[in-house]
Amino acid sequence: MDSRARVLNLLRSNPRGLRQADIARALGLSRSRVSEIVRELERAGLVRRVREGSIELVVPVDRGARGPRELSRQVRLGIVWSSEYPFIAVFAKLLRDRIGADLQVVVYSNGLDATWDLIGGRIDLVLSPLVTQALFYSLTSALRIIGGGAAGGASVFYNPRGVPGVTSSTRASTMDLCISRAFKELGYGESVRLYQARGSDIVHSIELGRAQLVAVWEPLATRLRMEGFREVATCLELGIVHCCTLAAPSDMEWEELKRLAMLYQEAINTFARNPEPWIEWYSARVGIEASAVRKALSSYVYVPYVDVEGAVKMLRDAGVSVPSPTVLREAVLEVAR
Known part of the structure; x- marks a missing residue:
């Protein structure tokens, strides 16, 4: 668990x-690290x-003491750097055309920070x-999962010259689940x-031989294939039915959450029918x-949509006990199922 979540x-x-x-x-943390975490949680x-x-x-x-949050005319969407979300180009257009809001994309290196x-x-x-969103919902109840996304686009790779038994992934992430499933399967x-x-x-950890087994997403997975590392399984083959999902603050008005969820679902369906026109926007x-x-x-x-029961099974099969199935079901908005 992330140190901030543990605190x-x-x-x-x-x-x-x-x-x-x-x-x-x-x-078991240093006092300086705790001080840093407390400042971050305070902010x-x-x-x-x-x-x-x-x-x-x-x-x-107690976050329940806050009033409802309103959506501004500039919507800031955080994403993890990857090839996974070109459908947000359609989402941006729908936000602008339907509610007059501009989408600002903020790119992060990992899902925890986002x-x-x-x-x-x-x-x-x-x-x-x-899995990251569900973990933080169980700790804070500060977000709700309002839409699905993409499955696939990630794989486990093996380097026979890497340090035996050493693996590498990002923490509390889909890659973490994928590595855990690789051991079992x-x-x-x-x-x-x-x-x-x-x-x-x-x-770098697999290229330099510091790890024997890693899980990475696109376009990094393509890079490892081109470098000749052995792809032992895709995360989808290992039962990872959801990667990233869309979450919003739980203190946002219900009607706003519902409207965003419906626009987002329409965006994914539109993109899936004809992805080509949206790729350049996303790439930039x-x-x-x-x-x-x-x-x-x-x-x-x-x-x-979010396949809630599929997600429950995915976490259970990967050996993840937090959050509980009940908490995960609570985290996903009804309109997102």
Whole structure:
């Protein structure tokens, strides 16, 4: 679990508050790291500091006390750098034509940072791994999953000259699930998992022989194929039925959530029928060559809705127990199913 999530989880189990020194001791983190995390959670509106005499406590914030959030005329959508989301070009057009809103795309190197920024109010929507969103819903109830996305577009690769038993992925992500499934289905052993902040770092770990088994997404998967690394399975073959899904703040008005969900579903369906006109727009905003985006299209299955029971099975088969099936079902908006 991400260190920020661990701190927040500990505080929610101690609603009267804890000293930073107590947090550091309980979680085995340095005091400087705890101080950094508390500042970040404070900026996100998830904790506050209170004084009891000479003692300063960190206390979790009840988000239910906030008023409903309204959608602005400029919608900030966070995405992870990948070939996965060219359908957001259609979404941008529908937002502009139907509700007069401009879509601003904010590109992140990983889903954890993108999802934290949604919770902190720095973006309005996020396309990040379903498993990441479900984890943070279980900790904060601060988001709702309002749409599907794409399945596929990621694979597990093997380097026989890599360090035996060492794997690499991003933390609390689809790649994490994919690696876990590879052990169970393909019989690989694992001793150490190297968590990286960027997909390019995962690629470097297998190229340099620091890891034997890695999971990466497009266009990085194509790069490893071209370099001759053995593709042992696609994540879709390993039962990963959802990658990134669309989430919005849970304090957004219900009618706004519903309207966004319907426009988003229409965008995916429109794109799936004729993807070509939208590729250049997407390429320009994420910094991936249009040819690479185009080449990756065949590796994806575009799904506008969330298969909740399929997602429950996906997490269970990967050995993920948090969130529980009940919490995951609560996290997904009814209109998104």
